[in-house]
Amino acid sequence: MSEERKIYSLTQLNQSFEKHIWEQFSKRDFWITAELIKINVKSGHHYIELADSVNNNTTARSFATIWASTYRTIVDEIGLKEAQGILQAGNKVLINVKIEFHTIYGLKLKIRAIDPAYSYGEIERKRQEVIKRLKKEELFDLQKQLRLPTIIKRIALIGSPNTSGYRDFQNELLVNHDFNKFVIKEFPVRVQGDMAVNEIVAALQEANLYDVDVIVILRGGGSKMDLALFDDYEISKAICLSKIPVMTGIGHESDEVVSDLVARVTFITPTAVARHIHYAISSFKEIMRELHDKTIQISQQLLAEHREEFLHYNNYLSHYSRELIHYWRSSFQENEYEILQKSRTLLYKAKDDMASLSHRTSSQLQRMVQQEGSQLDRTFERIVDLTQQKLERESAVNLNQVLNSVELFSQQIIERERLIFRNQEELLGLLNPLKILSSGYTISTIDNEDVKDRDIEVGDEMSTLASNYLIKSKVISKKEIQEHKE
Numbered sequence: 001m002s003e004e005r006k007i008y009s010l011t012q013l014n015q016s017f018e019k020h021i022w023e024q025f026s027k028r029d030f031w032i033t034a035e036l037i038k039i040n041v042k043s044g045h046h047y048i049e050l051a052d053s054v055n056n057n058t059t060a061r062s063f064a065t066i067w068a069s070t071y072r073t074i075v076d077e078i079g080l081k082e083a084q085g086i087l088q089a090g091n092k093v094l095i096n097v098k099i100e101f102h103t104i105y106g107l108k109l110k111i112r113a114i115d116p117a118y119s120y121g122e123i124e125r126k127r128q129e130v131i132k133r134l135k136k137e138e139l140f141d142l143q144k145q146l147r148l149p150t151i152i153k154r155i156a157l158i159g160s161p162n163t164s165g166y167r168d169f170q171n172e173l174l175v176n177h178d179f180n181k182f183v184i185k186e187f188p189v190r191v192q193g194d195m196a197v198n199e200i201v202a203a204l205q206e207a208n209l210y211d212v213d214v215i216v217i218l219r220g221g222g223s224k225m226d227l228a229l230f231d232d233y234e235i236s237k238a239i240c241l242s243k244i245p246v247m248t249g250i251g252h253e254s255d256e257v258v259s260d261l262v263a264r265v266t267f268i269t270p271t272a273v274a275r276h277i278h279y280a281i282s283s284f285k286e287i288m289r290e291l292h293d294k295t296i297q298i299s300q301q302l303l304a305e306h307r308e309e310f311l312h313y314n315n316y317l318s319h320y321s322r323e324l325i326h327y328w329r330s331s332f333q334e335n336e337y338e339i340l341q342k343s344r345t346l347l348y349k350a351k352d353d354m355a356s357l358s359h360r361t362s363s364q365l366q367r368m369v370q371q372e373g374s375q376l377d378r379t380f381e382r383i384v385d386l387t388q389q390k391l392e393r394e395s396a397v398n399l400n401q402v403l404n405s406v407e408l409f410s411q412q413i414i415e416r417e418r419l420i421f422r423n424q425e426e427l428l429g430l431l432n433p434l435k436i437l438s439s440g441y442t443i444s445t446i447d448n449e450d451v452k453d454r455d456i457e458v459g460d461e462m463s464t465l466a467s468n469y470l471i472k473s474k475v476i477s478k479k480e481i482q483e484h485k486e
Helices: 010-025 068-078 080-086 116-136 164-174 196-207 224-231 233-241 258-262 270-430 433-438
Strands: 030-042 045-054 057-066 092-102 106-115 154-159 183-188 214-218 246-249 265-267 443-446 461-465 470-474
Touching: 010 092, 030 057, 045 068, 045 106, 057 068, 068 080, 068 106, 080 116, 080 224, 092 116, 106 116, 116 224, 116 233, 116 258, 154 164, 154 196, 164 214, 164 270, 183 196, 196 214, 196 233, 214 270, 224 233, 224 258, 233 258, 246 270, 265 270
Parallel strands: 057 106, 154 183, 154 214, 214 246, 246 265
Antiparallel strands: 030 045, 030 092, 045 057, 092 106, 443 461, 461 470
16 A cells, blocks of 8 residues: 655745744844846845856855845945945855745745955956956056047047036036137936946947047046946947047046056046047146247347348448448449440441442342343244234144034034934824824813813713714713822
8 A cells, every 4th residue: 555645835835935934044144246147125124136157157146135124234334335335237246145035925035134254356357357358458558558639629528417417527628727728529428327338339430420529438437346347348449449549537536447448548537538538638728828928038139149240241241341332333334435435436448338338239139130021022032923823723723623623513403303303203193183083082071171170960961972973972970089189
């Protein structure tokens, strides 16, 4: 016979667990490490989901609670900002818990205390890993290689507009006596929470598309856990890869976050960033003013030092110039008289030469004209004689040729006219009405008018002429025939 089964209800089972846990664990507490997965706050109570993992594989999961009274005690011990900073999803924490079991709600951990030192140590460990990774990827020092402009006027501003640090930066930058005509392109982002990393990275990438002098990232203080956001690898990498110098004013006085380490310039507060920017302009203006004054002073000294030397050379040049002018004036006058005399002599000589040449030329031309005239007369007489002889010879020959040509031309004309006459005679024969009628055609008329040229009425007498007959007929009916059109 089989052993009888012992059956328990779920309530009995859970009550047994509850009793066992109470007896074994009610008087004990435990320090455990875990990662915060999800946190919900309601009426001051914190409802938390915890998890643990090995090699990124989840190995345990549980639920925990911080009652409102316990949370106030924790805040008194470590501070409000620290408590808020630690109790963020994704942080690893060292917490003191008591184990409780409820028959309806199951196993829960009641958090009694938080050790911030563990979380800070975890933050430092992650920070060192990020620094090591950036150096290995040769990104860590890229910003330091960029030139920071001496004068900064165009600014890409990344931060949360609702924070006091953001407002302090703008007040310091825009309300000062040095310079306030800045152009600010704002990129509003969250600086805490799950979306903060993606928003800041996207803002850095977008800011690089604008024509700005620097990119300024602001936070404005917070707990170590709050500032741990700026130890994130993606944010730090985006700063390193920026082609525009990045300035940070995250707002802390002790340890630097990774974003500070990789940025081109870092400052303790947002106000310090703004002050540096407008102080740089003020300093530059002052330096330029000093250089301007110094330039004028040196110029005046140099002018004074060289004034005497200039006056000496001026007097010397004036005296020497007057002597040169006097010398060259005398030389020019002497040369002018000599040139004038020589020119007159040359002109007189040239005039005599031209007169003599003109006389000789005129005589030679007269002789040449007389010689050519006689030659032309002789040539003309000879041409006349030759022409008359040639005309006499050619007249006899040409007359016979002309007669022959006239006779031949006359015969051609007569033959052509005879041919035309024959063609017309044949055409008249073809057009003879009698020949047309003999071919079978007839001519019909009414009152001596061709039937084609008048309207035909019933009763009209029509005459039809054939080749051998004249036929008389009377119209008794008529029918119109439509002309066929192709």
